[in-house]
Amino acid sequence: MKSEDSLIACITGLSEQHLVPRPDGFKLHAKASEQFDAMATAAAKEGIKLTIVSAFRSYQRQAQIWQAKLSGQRTVYDLNNQPVCLESLDTKAKLDAVLLFSALPGASRHHWGTDIDLFDAHAVANDYQPRLEPAEYQIGGPFFAMTKWLEQHASCFGFFMPYKHYQQGVAAEAWHISYAPVADQYQQQLSCQLLAECIKQNPIAEQEAVLTHLAEIYKHYVQNICR
Numbered sequence: 257m258k259s260e261d262s263l264i265a266c267i268t269g270l271s272e273q274h275l276v277p278r279p280d281g282f283k284l285h286a287k288a289s290e291q292f293d294a295m296a297t298a299a300a301k302e303g304i305k306l307t308i309v310s311a312f313r314s315y316q317r318q319a320q321i322w323q324a325k326l327s328g329q330r331t332v333y334d335l336n337n338q339p340v341c342l343e344s345l346d347t348k349a350k351l352d353a354v355l356l357f358s359a360l361p362g363a364s365r366h367h368w369g370t371d372i373d374l375f376d377a378h379a380v381a382n383d384y385q386p387r388l389e390p391a392e393y394q395i396g397g398p399f400f401a402m403t404k405w406l407e408q409h410a411s412c413f414g415f416f417m418p419y420k421h422y423q424q425g426v427a428a429e430a431w432h433i434s435y436a437p438v439a440d441q442y443q444q445q446l447s448c449q450l451l452a453e454c455i456k457q458n459p460i461a462e463q464e465a466v467l468t469h470l471a472e473i474y475k476h477y478v479q480n481i482c483r
Contacts, residue, residue: 267446268454269315269367282311285369288435292372295413304402307377309386309431313366315458322361323461325354333357335427337389347465355477356427360466362454363446363478365418370439373431376402386431393430403430418481425480448474 265271275283284292296306324330332340332353340353365371375386379398386392386399393399410416414437419429452470455463466473 263445264450264454267367267442268362268451269313269318269364270454270458272312272314275312275369278308278311280308282308283369284311284372285435285438287438288370288372291413291415291435295410295415298409298413299402299405302405303378304376304405305378306374306402308372308374309388310366310373311371312369313364315361315367315454318359318361318364318366319458319460321358322354325358326350326461335422337391347462348469351462351465351469351473355425355473357429359426360451360455360473360477361460362451362458363474365434365439365443368439368442370435370442371418372433373429374402374433375399375431388429388431390428390430399431406433416483418483420482423480423482425476443479446478451478 262271262273266274272283274285276286276289277283278289292306292308299306321330325332326342328342332342333356334340334353335356342350342353345353359365373388375388375392376399379401380386384398391397393403406415406417410433414435415433416436417430417432418434418439419426419432422428448471451474452467455466455470460466
């Protein structure tokens with residue numbers, strides 16, 4: 257594989273060669289993994305156990321999630337955490353509804369091995385299953401203390417929250433952090449044209465509609481992040 261093709265495969269989730277396996281079973285970019293561990297060590301000193309729920313996610317896995325939501329096999333939620341009836345929406349509105357919480361295959365930041373969904377394992381029982389819902393991370397939620405700690409300290413380790421606030425694109429995700437030194441490079445190398453070629457070669461649900469509206473999707477859901 258040519259170096260350029262290799263880079264494209266890494267950016268779009270079609271390759272894992274840029275990743276390293278972790279003892280917790282997840283995969284991350286080596287630099288992101290190293291800095292996450294350093295950050296977790298610092299948080300532990302204040303009683304917070306940063307624990308990964310999701311890290312690298314391949315194109316194929318993201319396509320499965322995309323398919324399941326558009327087909328009704330997985331529930332799609334709105335900004336108020338209420339179920340959405342996709343059958344009542346036109347095609348573009350369906351795409352927008354899914355994109356609120358689920359990235360387009362090929363454009364997920366989780367492809368890069370730089371982005372992590374996490375929770376504080378010390379704040380809940382051992383058998384607690386994080387739902388990754390806003391209420392868990394807001395005032396009164398079990399992970400609010402972790403959220404505040406990350407807001408104050410994550411940048412010291414190179415991390416930021418790309419979806420800290422809702423900006424008419426992806427919903428706010430207090431559980432999602434990104435390792436900026438590498439993620440910024442990958443985001444600059446990704447383009448709407450590259451993404452279109454990836455999707456054409458690796459079909460997904462509602463492919464024709466996605467390609468028709470890709471420029472708008474790319475602007476509102478890929479480039480539109482909090483910094």
